[in-house]
Amino acid sequence: MTSNLLDKGYDPTGVEQRWYDFWEREKLFAAPDDPGDSRCYAIVIPPPNVTGMLHMGHALNITLQDILCRYRRLFGDNVLWMPGTDHAGIATQNVVERQLREEKKSRHDLGREKFIDRVWEWRRDYGGRIIRQLKRLGASCDWDRERFTMDEGLSRAVRTVFVRLYQEGLIYRGEYLINWCPRCHTALADIEVEHEEQNGALYHIRYPAHDGGKGFVVATTRPETMLGDTAVAVHPEDKRYAGSAGRKVRLPLTDRIIPVIEDSYVDISFGTGALKVTPAHDPNDFELGRKHDLDMVKVIDETGKMTPEAGDRFAGLDRFACRKAVVAALQEEGLLEKVEDLTHSVGTCYRCHTVVEPNLSKQWFVNVKPLAEVATRAVKNGKTMIVPEHWEKTYYEWMDNIRDWCVSRQIWWGHRIPAWYCDQCGQEIVAEEAPETCTACGNNALRQDEDVLDTWFSSALWPFSTLGWPDTTPLLKTYFPTSVLVTGFDILFFWVARMMMMGLHFMEDVPFRDVYIHALVRDKDGKKMSKSTGNVIDPITVIDVHGADALRFTLAAFAAQGRDIKLSENRIEGYRHFINKLWNAARFSMMHIDDACADGELDNLSLADRWILSRLATVREEVTDALDHYRFNEGAGALYRFSWHEFCDWYLEAVKPDLYGNKSEIRMAASKRVLWRVLRDMLIMLHPFIPFVTEEIWQILPGTEGSIMKAEFPPSPESANGLQKDPDAESEMALVMDVITGIRNVRGEMNISPGKSLDVLVHVDSDTIRDQIHANRDMIMNLARLGSFDVLPSAEKPKFAATSVVKDATVYVLLEGVIDVDKEKARIEKEMTKISRDIEATFKKLNNSDFLKKAPENVIEKARENNQALLDRKDKLQATLDKLMGIAP
C-alpha cells in the first residue's frame, strides 16, 4: 500500500522502498572519481561486522552520517560516502565454528583451507544482510564502491603496510606474556581485555623455609598458579623480612625449592607483604621474572588446562578445578592459613567473556610509540578536530600511555601474516608475496607464519585503503583526507586512534578533518546494548512499525552532544506523529497550489506571509548553524518547532481565508506563492533528516523537478535570493498572537465552546499598537472566532466582561448573553460542593490516628496527595467564581 493525496494518514510502508529504489536507479548516491574543481565532501563508513545485525548503535551512526551527506549534497558538493564491511576475525570465525558444531564438526576436521572457504561461503550468503538493513534506514552510500576488509585491494594494502613497518623496524616478533583467551584460542591486545568486578577469595598460603623454619605466608587470589611460582618477593625496606634475600623456601605441593628476592614493586601494606612470583602467568610477575632472571614455569596450557609441569596430581585438570584441588591439598597439609572474601577485577575476553589467562608466547608487535606521538601532535595542532572537544583529553591520555600493540592472532580467518620461516636455517622473511627460496640459505623449505593479523590492523587503513592505496588513484587524490569520521567513543582507541597513526604515517596527512563522537545507545539501566545481554531493541522492527523517517528523526532529536541515549518507544511514536502532521500539511497545501505558484515575485504580502518568511529565514539559519557544528538535536528541534507550531498552527490557519478566496484575487495569488515557497524550502531542509516522506511529497508538489536530493538548499541571507528576516513583521505578529491567545484563555476558563462567536473590545493607549491591532482585525476575528471586534483608546471597563492583558492593550471579552452567569455559577458551585464533601472525607481520614498508625505508608501518601489535589482544584474553582462575580453586572 502506498500513500496518496486521498489518504488521511501517512503510511511509510512501500513508500520508503519505492524511493530508495528510485534513488539507486538514478545513481543519486554516486560520487564522481574526479570531479574537477567543485567542492568535495567525504565520509568513510565505520565498517560494520559482516556477522552483524543492525542494532540501534548502527542506526544512530548511519543516520547521522546520512544527514551530513544529504545535507552537503543540497549545497551541490560532490559527496562520497564510502561503504563497506569488516571481516571481524574472531567474531566471524566464532559464527562459522558454531555452525560447524551443529554438524558435529570442528574447524580442525576441515583443515585450514577448507575452513576458510567455508567462511567465505558464509560471507557470500549472509554478508549482505547488514547492508540491506542499512539501506532500509535510507543510507545514501555509493554502493558501487562497496569494499570489504579482506578483498583483494585491501589485503594488498595490509601486506604493504606490514612489510614497510617491518622494514622500518616498527614491527617485530618477540616472546612476551600476552593475554590469552582459552576459549577463542588466541592472543588478545590489552584493550581487548575487559575488567569485571568479581567476588573471589584471597588465600593465605604458608611457604615453609627449606631448612624447616616457619617461612613466609603469601596471599593470592589464584592458588593454582602457585604451581608455577619461582620466587617469593618482599620489599627491601620491610622490617619484618629484613635479611630475607637469598634465603630459600619450599614450594608446597611440589618438590621445588625457590628463592626469596627483594623488589620495591612489592606493596608492604597488602596482605602479608610477601608476594608469590609466577612469571609465566602474571604480567607483573613476568616483569619481576625478567628483572631477577627467574625461571618461567608454564603450568597452564592454551586450553586452560594444567600442564605436566604442574605435577602429576594436577596435570590435565581445568584451571578452576585445579584451584579447588590445590586449596584442598593445602588444607590437608595445614598450609592454608586463612581465606578472606575479596572482590577484585578479573580480565575477560571482550568477545566471549571467558577469564583471560596470561600466557607466555611468541607474538608480533607494532612499536606504536613513534606513531602515537605524531598522532597526538596532529590533534594538538588542530589538523583534526575532535567533537565534542572533551574527548581530546581521553585521546591524549591513551596515546601517552600507549604500549606496543600485539597484532598476531591465533585464528584462521583474517589476513595471514606475511612472514615465512626457513626450516633449514631459521631465517625470518617478511615480504608482500611468498618468497620462492630462503633469502639466507637458498633453501625452499619455507613455512608461512600460521597466525593472522588483528582485525583492527586492516581497519586502521580503512580511510585510504578503500580509496585505492597503495596506488595513487584519482579517488584517493580527490577525497583524502576525508571530511569527517562519525563514530561512537567505544572504538576511539580500537579504531580512531589507530587510523590517525596509520594515516599520518603512510599518507603523511590526517585521515579526516573532524571526528564526531556520538553517544552510545544504552538500555534503560545505562548498560550497553548487546546481543549477549539480550537487551537489544531491533531497529528493523521499529522501522516496520513506525517507518525509517520516524526512527531517524527520533535519533537525531536525541543526539545531544556528550550524553548517552536511552531510547523510548513513546518518543518514536511522538515523532511518527510529526511525520504524519507534515504529510497532512502537505495534503492541505496541495489543494491550493499549482505550477504557477513557482513563478513570480513574492509581493503583495500580508502580515502572516511576511512573518512566516521571516521565520523561515530564522530556521534556515538555525539549521545550518546546528548541522555545521554537529548539533543534530538542535537542527531537528528547530525544524520540528517551525513546521508544526509555526507553519501548521499559525500560518496555515491564518492564511486559510486568503486561500479560500475570501479576500482578493491578488491576496490569494500572493499567499499561494508564499505557501509554495515555504513548503518547498521546509521540505528541502527536512530532507536530510527524513528523506522518504520529503521525497514522497516533493514528487507531487507542483513546480518541482527530479529528486529532492538534487534540490538546492535555501540560500543564505547574504546571497541574491536569500530569505531575509523581518523584525517588524515578527513583533507585529507576536502582538496579534498574544491577543488571540488571550481571548482563547478566556474561552477555556469560562468554559465557552470554541464554536461560539464572541464580541471583543480592546482598549489601548498607544496609537501605533492600536493601529497594528486594527490592521489585523480580520486575522484576529478569524482565529479567535469573533463576531465583532472594536479597538478603542482607553475607556471605561465594560460591564460583564472577562479581561486579558496583553502588553499595553487590555482585551475585554464581552460575556453578556454568552454565558448564563447564574447557570455557570450553579455549575461551579455544584462541583465545589462535591469537592468540599470529598475534602471533608479525606481530612477525616487523615486526622484519624488509627488510620495513620495502621495503614500502609503508600496508602497514607496517596490519601495526602489526593487531598492536596482536591484543595488545589477547589482554589481554582473559587478563583473562577470570583471572576464571575467581578464581571457580573
Place this chain on the structure above:
RNA sequence: GGGCGGGUAGCUCAGUUGGGAGAGCAUCGGCCUUACAAGCCGAGGGUCACAGGUUCAAGCCCUGUUCCGCCCACCA
C-alpha cells in the same frame, strides 16, 4: 587509585557568548472548526541534587558535599 559524564515537570530528556525554565509522552478541561482525533484549543505540574561564593542577574561560572553511570589502571 586516576579520569570523565550526569542529577531540570509524573516519565524520557533539551537548554554555550549568564537575563523568558522548555519539549515529547502522561494527567486534567473543552472541541468530530471541511489538511490532520496519529488532530485542534486551553490548563495544571519544577527551592533546575545539596551548601556556599562571584555577579545588577546563576540551571548555566567558581568551591565544597552527596548520589548515579562510564572509561582507564599491574596492587597479589
